[in-house]
Amino acid sequence: MDQSETPYLDALVRYASTDPGRFNIPGHKGGAGADPGLRAAIGDVALRLDIPSGIEGIDVGADPLEIPFQQAQRLAAEAWGARRSWFLLNGASGGNHAICMALAHLGTDAVVQRNVHSSVIDGLVLSGLRPLFVAPEIDDDLGVAHCVMPAMLDRALAERPDAVAAFIVSPTYFGAVADVAGLAAVAHAHDVPLVVDESWGAHLAFSDLLPSNALECGADVVLSSVHKLGGSMTQSAILHVGADAAHPRGRVDEALVDRSVTLVESTSPNSLLGASLDAARRHNATLGGALLAETIGSLRELRREIREIPGLDVLGEEITKSDSVHAWDPLRVSIDVRGTGVTGNRIARFLRERHDIWFELYSANVVVAVFGIGENVAETGGRLLAGLRAASAELHDDPDGKREPFAPLPPWGPTEMTPRQAFLGPQETVAFDAAEGRIAAESLAAYPPGVPNVLPGERLSRATLDFIADSIAHGGQVRGASDRTLETVRVVIE
């Protein structure tokens, strides 16, 4: 196939250029009926390309091979090395929901990495799957979770022989990449598919300077949140099924995945998001190697300069010394702020309020800046450096020069019932402070990074409640809670 082509994007542009009689939705009719403020903000061109589904010659037609939308998905499969790929227009979150629904067809149990994204937990609620959680390696010094090791997965799969799949996440927010080939070998030895949430690794397929992507390592189902570091528009992602010669329809049957994607997707998929995926795929497939090499080279220099700022260090290749970290993705600049005497939360707030600089993630010890393909690091990195230098010079006014106390990452509570049973079962609302010892009926994920601290079905411990309260006091938010102020929390009536 010709990776320099963008069949879906081109089909939309062609259609809009004919000035079709629009007696269908969307009701803004290519912009004419849209609010003038929106027209001025995003332009009539974007509104003209906002085209509904079910248009002959764009996403329907007699010959599937000739339908531009299908051609675009096939090009994506080829570019990422998949057997088949689906465009997801409800984010990688929708992908995780679809994956869980597909796995629930295979059986009732799955081994799941405990620090998966909250959308996987929502998928467990939707599907009813009974998870056996496998803990990642924790870096206690930095207070961050890394990856799952093959030996850990092996033990978990032996403990739960009824498991129908192993579900892991790699890379992590901090750029730690798991030994996916080793994990795939373990999963396959137990005769189950390996699912990898590779949301943060859409770019890995396009540069030899980066760790191998999960499909190349033998993963069976892979989720790629292309909008994160792959250059498509927010809320667009791709789900892939691996090309395994021994399983011609995929270890998880592609027909099952197809049905599950349809189940969770809107009947009105946004054409602009789909077009952005088609275009991002071309951009990565044709120019990715050169652009990524440039970005990676400039980031090497940026890391060196950040390390020279008093109190700051940058996580680099050395995180691969951790047992569970097989490789490292340099597109994340994870800044260790422990030497400054203040927390990452405080530094992130300072940079936001004083320098209009926004991080992807911040925690007690680390702030994470992400860089995209083709970014002019000399320019954007210079701005970051100036902000960090100011933070290092100005922020050391904590009492006794010590960092604000921050609750330690607590151990995860015991699982008493499935996420679905807890989410749907009898429940009541209790004061947050009185919830110790109760079973949570909702998931609580201190954001950033959105990895649930509490899952529906887990017993709440004092340490976990303190950690979440502390995280909010330091400027974080909580996703999943029905009471966003967290004065109350929903718990199961036992």
Ligand SMILES: Cc1ncc(COP(=O)(O)O)c(C=O)c1O
């Ligand atoms: C590992 C992981 N998976 C899935 C998601 C959900 O992605 P989206 O925001 O595209 O729905 C995220 C979001 O941050 C994530 O970090």
